[in-house]
Amino acid sequence: METYALDGWAALGDPTRRTIFARLASAPSAVGELADTLPVSRPAVSQHLKILKTAGLVTDERAGARRIYRVDQSGLRQMRAELETFWNDTLSAYKRAVEQPGPTRNEHTNPTHRQPGDNP
Amino acid sequence: MNQATEPTTVNASIEVNAPQQRAFEVFTRDFGAFKPPDHNLLAVPIAETVVETHAGGHIIDRGTDGSECRWARVLAYEPHDRFVFSWDISPYWQVETDLAKTSEVEVTFTALGDDRTRVDIEHRDLDRHGDGWTGIRDGVSTGEGWPFYLDRYADLLTADETRTTG
Numbered sequence: 001m002e003t004y005a006l007d008g009w010a011a012l013g014d015p016t017r018r019t020i021f022a023r024l025a026s027a028p029s030a031v032g033e034l035a036d037t038l039p040v041s042r043p044a045v046s047q048h049l050k051i052l053k054t055a056g057l058v059t060d061e062r063a064g065a066r067r068i069y070r071v072d073q074s075g076l077r078q079m080r081a082e083l084e085t086f087w088n089d090t091l092s093a094y095k096r097a098v099e100q101p102g103p104t105r106n107e108h109t110n111p112t113h114r115q116p117g118d119n120p
Numbered sequence: 121m122n123q124a125t126e127p128t129t130v131n132a133s134i135e136v137n138a139p140q141q142r143a144f145e146v147f148t149r150d151f152g153a154f155k156p157p158d159h160n161l162l163a164v165p166i167a168e169t170v171v172e173t174h175a176g177g178h179i180i181d182r183g184t185d186g187s188e189c190r191w192a193r194v195l196a197y198e199p200h201d202r203f204v205f206s207w208d209i210s211p212y213w214q215v216e217t218d219l220a221k222t223s224e225v226e227v228t229f230t231a232l233g234d235d236r237t238r239v240d241i242e243h244r245d246l247d248r249h250g251d252g253w254t255g256i257r258d259g260v261s262t263g264e265g266w267p268f269y270l271d272r273y274a275d276l277l278t279a280d281e282t283r284t285t286g
Binding site: 076079080082083084086087088089090091092093094095096097098099 | 127128130132133134136137138142143146147150153154155156211239241243246247249
């Protein structure tokens with residue numbers, strides 16, 4: 001067996017996988033439903049789904065005898081990745097601001113915050 | 121039974137060389153000074169970001185042309201320990217007007233010493249934005265939403281290795 005990179009971009013390099021991913025984006029589906037409307041065999045669809053799943057682009061859930069694949073968790077994943085970046089960037093900039101000596105930039109109009117340690 | 125479910129919380133924290141009081145005041149009063157400027161929801165540059173320092177207030181970006189964007193509701197303002205606000209921003213960085221589809225950010229300040237403070241951020245209930253995401257997903261049939269993402273994927277890929285087709 002090959003080892004698959006855990007990378008969504010690489011997983012979508014294959015046109016068939018892009019098609020499957022787009023199908024799942026419009027409606028969660030079982031393997032059979034996908035195979036019926038694609039020019040590839042059912043085992044091939046399963047293999048593509050396995051790769052998409054390894055890459056974190058789709059999730060699956062058992063529904064009775066079937067297994068339903070969907071992509072909505074990937075939306076949450078992307079949002080989390082973006083917010084993680086946002087908050088880490090914000091905290092880095094915050095650290096620079098808070099460790100600056102003296103008052104910070106935004107204080108020109110509103111001198112209401114007097115520090116108790118401020119001596120003339 | 122749900123395997124590999126994505127967590128619905130993002131956590132971030134930092135330790136700073138500042139007393140707890142200053143850490144709290146700079147975070148709340150000067151939020152606009154260190155918030156990444158590329159995440160601007162207005163059409164024009166931000167002139168100032170105002171944090172209304174009471175529960176029920178808002179965090180407001182004001183543009184250089186006087187336009188306003190209220191992108192958060194202040195849920196708790198407890199100097200110098202805790203600051204909680206809603207995140208009324210959709211996954212596409214636009215103001216979310218459906219409050220059922222907003223998440224929550226809690227910022228806590230813990231003194232580690234006279235001049236050292238730990239700041240923890242918990243951005244939680246992110247799955248509440250998921251309904252909005254489902255709507256975006258449903259937009260595929262109308263040619264909006266997902267195709268945009270697929271194009272982005274595809275652009276990156278063609279820049280990389282997929283050169284088999286024109």
